[in-house]
Amino acid sequence: xxxxxxxxxxxxxxxxxxxxxxxxxxxxxxxxxxxxxxxxxxxxxxxxxxxxxxxxxxxxxxxxxxxxxxxxxxxxxxxxxxxxxxxxxxxxxxxxxxxxxxxxxxxxxxxxxxxxxxxxxxxxxxxxxxxxxxxxxxxxxxxxxxxxxxxxxxxxxxxxxxxxxxxxxxxxxxxxxxxxxxxxxxxxxxxxxxxxxxxxxxxxxxxxxxxxxxxxxxxxxxxxxxxxxxxxxxxxxxxxxxxxxxxxxxxxxxxxxxxxxxxxxxxxxxxxxxxxxxxxxxxxxxxxxxxxxxxxxxxxxxxxxxxxxxxxxxxxxxxxxxxxxxxxxxxxx
Numbered sequence: 001x002x003x004x005x006x007x008x009x010x011x012x013x014x015x016x017x018x019x020x021x022x023x024x025x026x027x028x029x030x031x032x033x034x035x036x037x038x039x040x041x042x043x044x045x046x047x048x049x050x051x052x053x054x055x056x057x058x059x060x061x062x063x064x065x066x067x068x069x070x071x072x073x074x075x076x077x078x079x080x081x082x083x084x085x086x087x088x089x090x091x092x093x094x095x096x097x098x099x100x101x102x103x104x105x106x107x108x109x110x111x112x113x114x115x116x117x118x119x120x121x122x123x124x125x126x127x128x129x130x131x132x133x134x135x136x137x138x139x140x141x142x143x144x145x146x147x148x149x150x151x152x153x154x155x156x157x158x159x160x161x162x163x164x165x166x167x168x169x170x171x172x173x174x175x176x177x178x179x180x181x182x183x184x185x186x187x188x189x190x191x192x193x194x195x196x197x198x199x200x201x202x203x204x205x206x207x208x209x210x211x212x213x214x215x216x217x218x219x220x221x222x223x224x225x226x227x228x229x230x231x232x233x234x235x236x237x238x239x240x241x242x243x244x245x246x247x248x249x250x251x252x253x254x255x256x257x258x259x260x261x262x263x264x265x266x267x268x269x270x271x272x273x274x275x276x277x278x279x280x281x282x283x284x285x286x287x288x289x290x291x292x293x294x295x296x297x298x299x300x301x302x303x304x305x306x307x308x309x310x311x312x313x314x315x316x317x318x319x320x321x322x323x324x325x326x327x328x329x330x331x332x333x
Contacts (some may be wrong), residue, residue: 001025002333003099005061013049013316016238017310018050021059025101027072032103033080034072035088039305039331040097040120041065041300042315048245049092049317064089065327066277067112067122069200070103079106079280079281087284089111089126089268091270098312103214111286113291116298120292123300123327124161128287130243130281131162132264138241139216141170149217150175150206150233152198155183157327158220158243160190160299168190168295175206175214186325197289198222202229221322224248225322253284284318301326307333 003023028034051061052267062273070084080086088109090096095103097102115261120232135141141149149166154176154306166174176192178200187195196205206214213235219226222247234240238253241262269277290296305312307330309325310320315328 001100003059003061003095004312005055005059005095005098006050007059008054009050009054013047013050013313013320015128015310015313017037017316018062018312018322020309023061023099026095026103026251028077028103030074030075031076031254032074032104033070033077033106033109034085035066035068035086035102035104035109035174036071037066037100037307039067040329041122041126041157041329042312042319043126044319045092045126045242046096047316048320054164061095061099063098063102065122065124065126066090066097066102066104067118068102069319073106075105077250078170080109080111085112085114086089086110087125087288089129089266092267093271098307099132099252101145101254105270105277106281108280108284110281110288113288117305119329119331120298120300122329122331123157123298124287124291126266126329127157127299128161129166129283130158130208130284131165132262132287133194134218134241134243134262134264135159135162135165135170138264139218139239141168141172141216142165145170145172148173148175148211148235149216149218150177150202150214150224151192152177152217152219152230154178154187154192156220156261156324159187160301160326161296162218163187163190163192164296168223168290172216175211177202183325192274202226203232206233218242220244223224231257231259244268281330299326300329303331305327305330307331
């Protein structure tokens, strides 16, 4: 089968960063599904791993979002049948979705939404699971939550679905950050009650809006650049959550306000095969239902064409430029 990956890490995305290889067809065993990949999207985790992880075995296939058709099932599979159309975010310890076929544990797979295309569905899994776990597992928000929520970097993939989930499934007041006209319009469309610019002091802008402090703050990018302002802006006994990898973080600064720190990593359940690993199967099925009943919309920002070396490199470059709005998607080989 065709697969796109690399043998040596590269810190920046250039034409030689990824290559096409021919690999053996994987075999579904135990709880694995063998999925014929129809569409994928590209996430910051792809660029991070490409830049610093040496392949083991000798070729690393990236890709942590996929939509496809189940072609075979392992002997312990109970949740799916051959022919099912599914979507998933995969497992970073295994080969990824930038291949014609992929093995994925059924416990982290959902039935794909029926009302949208493969490309539109491929934009959703990783960011939807991340946003869901952030809002409902980490921050423990719910329908009765009438607090304030600041989302830093809200125009990207995770922010785009988090805005919708927070708007539709909670009663929080949502403040999003965006810095360009295009991204500002995007986050307003998806549910932001207020928009401020993360390139300007946050506290002053929040005060102008009438917020002395904010109950919950989620940082989706460049946390180290915003951390001092986060400490200033968060409410006493507030909750702070992040997903990125700052070089350093002075968590002692959170003590005076008794702020709780929540680090979200959606691969934790699959990496450690936690007892609640199948929760992600249920989350994805709920996301599919919310898409099909019109509560949520796809966060696809741009479709870049076929799944090819050239288009994947382009997607990596766009992500590294931090100018992408919504998710970058590729479909078909």
